[in-house]
Amino acid sequence: MTISFMKIHLALTRKVWFAVFGVALLLAFGWVATTSGPLAPIKVIVTQVVKGEVAPALFGIGTVEAQRAYLIGPLVAGRVKRVLVDVGDTVKAGQLLAEMDPVDLDKRVASTAAAVARGRSAVAAAEAQVSDAKSHREFASVEAVRALELGRSGANSQSEVDGKVQLRQSADAQLAAAEAGLAAARRDLSRLEADLGGAEQQREILRLSAPVDGVVTARDAEPGSTVVAGQAVLQLMDPASVWVTVRLDQGRSAGLRVGLSADITLRSDSRKPFAGKVARVEPISDSVTEERVAKVAFEHLPPDASVGEMADVTLRLPTVGDALIVPNASVRHRGVQVGVWVRAEGKLRFAPVKTGAEGLDGTTQILEGLRVGEEVIVYSERDLKDDSRIKVVTSLGGNEK
Amino acid sequence: MISLAGRDILHSWGKFVLTGFGLGLLIGVTFTMAGVYRGMVDDAKVLLNNSGADLWVVQKDTLGPYAESSSIPDDLYRGILGLSGVAQAANVTYLTMQVRRGNADVRAMVVGFEPGQPGEPGYLVAGRRITRSHYEAVADVKTHFALGDLIRIRRHDYTVVGLTQRMVSSGGDPMVFIPLKDAQEAQFLKDNDAIVNSRARTAVNPALNRPGVPGLLDAISASQTSNHNVNAVLVRVADGHAAEAVAQDIRRWKHLQAYTREQMEDLLIAKLIATASKQIGMFLMILTVVSAAIVAFIIYTMTLGKIREIAVLKLIGTQNRTIAGMILQQALGLGLVGFVVGKIAASIWAPAFPKYVLLEPADAVAGFVIVMIVCVLASTLAIRAALKVDPGTAIGG
Numbered sequence: 021m022t023i024s025f026m027k028i029h030l031a032l033t034r035k036v037w038f039a040v041f042g043v044a045l046l047l048a049f050g051w052v053a054t055t056s057g058p059l060a061p062i063k064v065i066v067t068q069v070v071k072g073e074v075a076p077a078l079f080g081i082g083t084v085e086a087q088r089a090y091l092i093g094p095l096v097a098g099r100v101k102r103v104l105v106d107v108g109d110t111v112k113a114g115q116l117l118a119e120m121d122p123v124d125l126d127k128r129v130a131s132t133a134a135a136v137a138r139g140r141s142a143v144a145a146a147e148a149q150v151s152d153a154k155s156h157r158e159f160a161s162v163e164a165v166r167a168l169e170l171g172r173s174g175a176n177s178q179s180e181v182d183g184k185v186q187l188r189q190s191a192d193a194q195l196a197a198a199e200a201g202l203a204a205a206r207r208d209l210s211r212l213e214a215d216l217g218g219a220e221q222q223r224e225i226l227r228l229s230a231p232v233d234g235v236v237t238a239r240d241a242e243p244g245s246t247v248v249a250g251q252a253v254l255q256l257m258d259p260a261s262v263w264v265t266v267r268l269d270q271g272r273s274a275g276l277r278v279g280l281s282a283d284i285t286l287r288s289d290s291r292k293p294f295a296g297k298v299a300r301v302e303p304i305s306d307s308v309t310e311e312r313v314a315k316v317a318f319e320h321l322p323p324d325a326s327v328g329e330m331a332d333v334t335l336r337l338p339t340v341g342d343a344l345i346v347p348n349a350s351v352r353h354r355g356v357q358v359g360v361w362v363r364a365e366g367k368l369r370f371a372p373v374k375t376g377a378e379g380l381d382g383t384t385q386i387l388e389g390l391r392v393g394e395e396v397i398v399y400s401e402r403d404l405k406d407d408s409r410i411k412v413v414t415s416l417g418g419n420e421k
Numbered sequence: 422m423i424s425l426a427g428r429d430i431l432h433s434w435g436k437f438v439l440t441g442f443g444l445g446l447l448i449g450v451t452f453t454m455a456g457v458y459r460g461m462v463d464d465a466k467v468l469l470n471n472s473g474a475d476l477w478v479v480q481k482d483t484l485g486p487y488a489e490s491s492s493i494p495d496d497l498y499r500g501i502l503g504l505s506g507v508a509q510a511a512n513v514t515y516l517t518m519q520v521r522r523g524n525a526d527v528r529a530m531v532v533g534f535e536p537g538q539p540g541e542p543g544y545l546v547a548g549r550r551i552t553r554s555h556y557e558a559v560a561d562v563k564t565h566f567a568l569g570d571l572i573r574i575r576r577h578d579y580t581v582v583g584l585t586q587r588m589v590s591s592g593g594d595p596m597v598f599i600p601l602k603d604a605q606e607a608q609f610l611k612d613n614d615a616i617v618n619s620r621a622r623t624a625v626n627p628a629l630n631r632p633g634v635p636g637l638l639d640a641i642s643a644s645q646t647s648n649h650n651v652n653a654v655l656v657r658v659a660d661g662h663a664a665e666a667v668a669q670d671i672r673r674w675k676h677l678q679a680y681t682r683e684q685m686e687d688l689l690i691a692k693l694i695a696t697a698s699k700q701i702g703m704f705l706m707i708l709t710v711v712s713a714a715i716v717a718f719i720i721y722t723m724t725l726g727k728i729r730e731i732a733v734l735k736l737i738g739t740q741n742r743t744i745a746g747m748i749l750q751q752a753l754g755l756g757l758v759g760f761v762v763g764k765i766a767a768s769i770w771a772p773a774f775p776k777y778v779l780l781e782p783a784d785a786v787a788g789f790v791i792v793m794i795v796c797v798l799a800s801t802l803a804i805r806a807a808l809k810v811d812p813g814t815a816i817g818g
Binding site: 034037038041045046048049052053056059079080081246247248250251252268269271272308309332347348349351352353355356358378379380381382398399400401402403404416 | 430434438470473496508509535536537541543544545546547548549550552553554555556582583586587602632633635649657659660758761762764765768769771772780782
């Protein structure tokens, strides 16, 4: 009796165990079939459309540049004779920076100067001739008057009188000729003096001097090297005029205007942004790179900004208040339509929307298409369709830091 | 009527369950292998789906941008936008490279895209979309990057601002999305040493560094380091226009190659992953045959183990039909347990695979049918052995 009962008991336990195993297996199978693979519902994270404010901003990258930079070079081709300053030197306006080799220019100045001296001598000679002619004329004039008087009294013959008068006329003519010679000598002198001035000026432009106070940024030619007209020997910049040339994607540059406040982050020190302001928006934008160009001036010049350094610039636009906002991750594209997946009464609906301002933190303003309090899908595991089965969760495995 | 099979299974249920479990793991491996193959094909398809394009416009006479390299100027898209039937056209670049985070690096496909245009990741699982036009990135979760991570691509650091899922290249590498201009630079920008060397090389070339032409050298150096090329233009066709008709226009008038969705899928599956998928397919076939053989042998040896009991049954006059039914039912039961365990096991370990494993319900159904057929075939072998048993062995043996 006891033995048979025990047997039955054992048999029952076996049956029960087997049944438990079977049920567990079936449950696990059912769970696996419905929670993984293509048949499983798409896990999503939802949020509500709320009213709030959007702080839109523009972002661009640029390079630090000097607004005023100077290329110092000769007007004519020549050889560099000496360069007096080096990169980094601070120079004053008018300071001699470099000099070109004059070659034969000094000789030409000397030759012209000699010609001027000779011209002066010529003038002196002409003046002497004039005074000589004058004295001749006076003497001839006196002689002629005396001869005329004597002729009237009959002491002189008519031919003698005529001779003296003729001598006076001749002396007049000689004086006129001497005066003309003097004028010509003077003109010649002034021409030679002008020549000398020109030669000296030519000599002067070979001396390259600083047009403004500034810093030498490049020394492009060394003594002995030959440069063509206009080629720079030295480059200068005005360190007080350093600003940032920013390039902004045309598609994301709405609202760009002079006066916007800016945060400038230099690549050399990304921890400390500098305050700045848009000083100029270039009227011509880059058609190849599809970027707009703006100049952003520093409020306080960074002490050691290097020209050519890369900078990130964030321009803050006026805040849009009292706007319908959603995270930008909820804005999807379906074909060419822009919209948001709305969950209403457990069903999905693609609501086309019109978006407005967008903040750098991803907040997007919705202009039309949604109402406050509607539930929209922010994140989803997969692409959604109208008939997708969804399951709302709080996290999709993307771990935040 | 009393179920002989049921009684027998209950009698040694531990053995039965363990055998079924072992068989299940084997079937699970087979399912996984099928899943790996499906996953490969799906990776290729998902790449096309995620780009959101109807047409891929690439360099003439290439199979770009995925199967071959393609390079076209980045202003061509304007001409394509002007064609009738084109709703959207956007530049895109693809570059598979190592992306560094700290000291480690991850193999990823870096995609340069324009926000709001085809090529953009369609959905996110965390974070936000890119709002700055430079130095922000959206990464696939498979890269194991977290939001806020700084990752390095060439010489710039990018902040991971968003995460997405199932955005992979046809090779299964996770994607990292960055703004197009950054990607163009990353794709063609050489390292600093190379740039300096190249400048020096240009400077010693007398044809390029002429004393009489100041500025020529600078201009040449600048043009050597700038890049205005992209790999492809993705086109969305306007409603009511056939993609193939637009593609023909582009091929004919723009002297570029244009692929429709079907052609691209064909390119990827028939050409790009052809060898790899055949390799997996071959392995899958062998695995199926091996699994079938093992199932057959297990059922056969199980029957042989019960040969004395079967002899007793015969001795007491049990019909051959009943004995055959018992063996068949046991075989089918074993197959069922194996199938269920295999399906569960495959589903559990599939997500742990580094590449995507897609377990399709249709494959599971086909697998079930195959398992059952194999069990029936295997049991015939065992039934034959059982029916040949001499009832005398029950007493003799």
